[in-house]
Amino acid sequence: MSTLTQSRQKTPLVVRTIKELRETLARRRSETSGLKTGFVPTMGFLHDGHGSLIRRSAAENGLTVLSIFVNPLQFGPTEDLDRYPRDEERDLKLAQREGADIVFLPSVQEMYPRRALTRVLVSEVTESLCGASRPGHFDGVGTVVSKLFHIVEPTRAYFGLKDAQQVAVVQQMVDDLNFNVEIVACPTLREQDGLALSSRNVYLSPQQRVEALVLSRTLQQASHWSKEAGITAGQLEERVRLALSRSPLASIDYAELRRYPSLEAIEPQQQLDEALQHSPLLLALAVRFGNTRLIDNAILSMKGA
Numbered sequence: 201m202s203t204l205t206q207s208r209q210k211t212p213l214v215v216r217t218i219k220e221l222r223e224t225l226a227r228r229r230s231e232t233s234g235l236k237t238g239f240v241p242t243m244g245f246l247h248d249g250h251g252s253l254i255r256r257s258a259a260e261n262g263l264t265v266l267s268i269f270v271n272p273l274q275f276g277p278t279e280d281l282d283r284y285p286r287d288e289e290r291d292l293k294l295a296q297r298e299g300a301d302i303v304f305l306p307s308v309q310e311m312y313p314r315r316a317l318t319r320v321l322v323s324e325v326t327e328s329l330c331g332a333s334r335p336g337h338f339d340g341v342g343t344v345v346s347k348l349f350h351i352v353e354p355t356r357a358y359f360g361l362k363d364a365q366q367v368a369v370v371q372q373m374v375d376d377l378n379f380n381v382e383i384v385a386c387p388t389l390r391e392q393d394g395l396a397l398s399s400r401n402v403y404l405s406p407q408q409r410v411e412a413l414v415l416s417r418t419l420q421q422a423s424h425w426s427k428e429a430g431i432t433a434g435q436l437e438e439r440v441r442l443a444l445s446r447s448p449l450a451s452i453d454y455a456e457l458r459r460y461p462s463l464e465a466i467e468p469q470q471q472l473d474e475a476l477q478h479s480p481l482l483l484a485l486a487v488r489f490g491n492t493r494l495i496d497n498a499i500l501s502m503k504g505a
């Protein structure tokens with residue numbers, strides 16, 4: 201990864217209002233016909249996982265818009281909205297380095313100026329995993345992503361597979377509501393030791409940071425176990441929970457195998473090789489270390505797929 205001090209790109213334009221963003225986009229589009237817009241929605245405190253999304257967008261589109269907005273609607277009342285990490289100056293340097301053209305940084309007042317009465321609710325795919333353990337979370341995500349898509353009108357939007365359920369929810373919403381945007385699902389970037397990059401990693405104490413490796417380590421083991429002849433979904437989940445529970449600081453929120461992207465449940469007695477003939481499977485983990493909740497996952501596909 202290049203250093204934050206490198207600045208080979210033009211300084212991105214920072215825009216804080218919807219009106220200015222719309223006017224800027226209209227101007228750029230009228231100057232260049234057929235201009236493709238890539239969009240990377242984030243909550244800021246950017247890391248190289250975000251960087252990989254911005255880089256890909258910049259490589260695939262004439263214009264890249266990055267949004268940084270900590271969306272209150274997707275946080276539960278006891279969650280970390282108030283202490284969510286923020287560093288605008290550092291974010292703008294990373295945005296510049298990775299090739300963002302416009303950074304949209306709205307205030308809460310700008311995004312939700314009046315009593316907001318409309319919500320975008322996606323059913324079924326939101327009812328398990330993070331949707332079950334964070335009630336209302338995906339209503340907030342669906343609502344803000346819809347608003348952002350209406351404001352930016354992107355050709356393509358880039359989302360990370362670390363949040364695999366979010367990708368499934370957004371794709372479902374785009375299909376159901378006929379948003380004219382291509383959703384691009386991007387692989388999870390990891391630290392050298394395997395920990396998935398996440399803004400919330402900053403909350404971890406040194407000891408929790410070491411213990412947090414149990415997520416990626418267990419996912420790797422699970423990918424080997426999934427290839428054992430005759431292993432069932434229930435057996436795999438059981439081994440995964442046992443491996444996670446060996447870490448003294450880890451408290452399991454969920455560790456589940458589901459079909460992907462439908463997120464349908466799998467019968468525990470179903471053999472994996474049989475289940476995989478119908479769709480890929482998502483092995484999704486959410487684990488707490490003290491007050492910090494981390495997620496990670498692996499998508500299992502048929503051999504050679």
Ligand SMILES: Nc1ncnc2c1ncn2[C@@H]1O[C@H](COP(=O)(O)OP(=O)(O)OP(=O)(O)O)[C@@H](O)[C@H]1O
Nearest residue numbers: 242243244249359360362363388389397398399400
């Ligand atoms: N390690 C990563 N690799 C690839 N994409 C990522 C990674 N981490 C986050 N993203 C993606 O970046 C986008 C913005 O995510 P967000 O700003 O919530 O970052 P985050 O690191 O996931 O934060 P948090 O720690 O709060 O979950 C999402 O599409 C998310 O999936």
Ligand SMILES: CC(C)(CO)[C@@H](O)C(=O)[O-]
Nearest residue numbers: 241242243271341344363
């Ligand atoms: C997509 C998103 C920016 C919506 O607030 C958020 O859920 C995130 O950062 O993944």
Ligand code: BAL
Nearest residue numbers: 243274275337363366
């Ligand atoms: N990356 C998902 C945003 C959230 O945890 O609220």
